[in-house]
Amino acid sequence: MPELPEVEVTRRRIAPFLVGRRIRGVFTTSASYLFLTDPPLLRRRLAGRRVEALERQGKYLVARLDDGRRLVVHLGMTGQLFAGGAASVRLLSAAARASLTPDQQHAFRPDAHTHLRLRFEDGGPQVFLRDVRKFGKVLLLERDASHPRLDRLGPDALGVTGDELFRASRGRELAIKSLLLDQAVITGVGNIYADEALYEAGVRPTRRARRVTRRQFEALATALRRVLERSIETGGSSIRDYVTPDGADGAFQDERRVYGLAGSPCSRCGAAIRRIVVGQRGTHYCPACQR
């Protein structure tokens, strides 16, 4: 689900509910694909800790704790991080929502997909992590510890330059879209924004990376920045599961030009947007505008 804009919006909006607060109680579900740190250990380590800061590294959220440890969270495809109380009904599926009576439609009740819940000493709003598919990750890093998942990450997509992309592409035969999705090359770009940026830059997603010109890489770097920043401004893309930490939808889905729009007319030339598969990911582009 979440790419750089959704993670950044989540970071900004959940930070007031985390930073400066001391954790009193921790609930987790049992060990699963989601937990890289064993839940009982995680619970022991988090209890009593104060959160000092909340940072983003690519699509990872990193909470710095007052003992030097770090709580690392990745939202995977369906992860939702939000604060209790205000967080609503939008967090549930349409079917689950329909079964609620009006008075139930305000407070969020942790369900089977709610894998982490933090209670705080101040007795204020709790913080929840919900993740239906469990592709997300939760892990606790010891003081000064490193982790391959974080070490592998390349430069943040928001600051990437055409020259960096150009150099990373030398000798690479894979599709340019796949290169953009490689988090070791740049971090933060996912399926939506790769398609959107390639559209804006006029580059066909299937083009071999080494065949993309310097000029096109400049256009791509600019397009990435524009698209990602605009999405952050609008609260991210709420297409399926994503909601902001207060339960609201983002609005960038209304500004998409190609992602999920197969068959619709290109907003620039009117040709029908096409959907193909590149590197096992659904890929959308305009056959006329993108070469």
Added chain:
DNA sequence: ATTCCAACCTGATAGC
């Protein structure tokens, strides 16, 4: 070293 692709999960939706 690079590229490809199955696997990890669960749910929604479209089509018969």
Added chain:
DNA sequence: TGCTATCAGGTTGGAA
């Protein structure tokens, strides 16, 4: 209604 197939904002690890 019910079943089956396909699709989904991601990442890893192993095979070619």
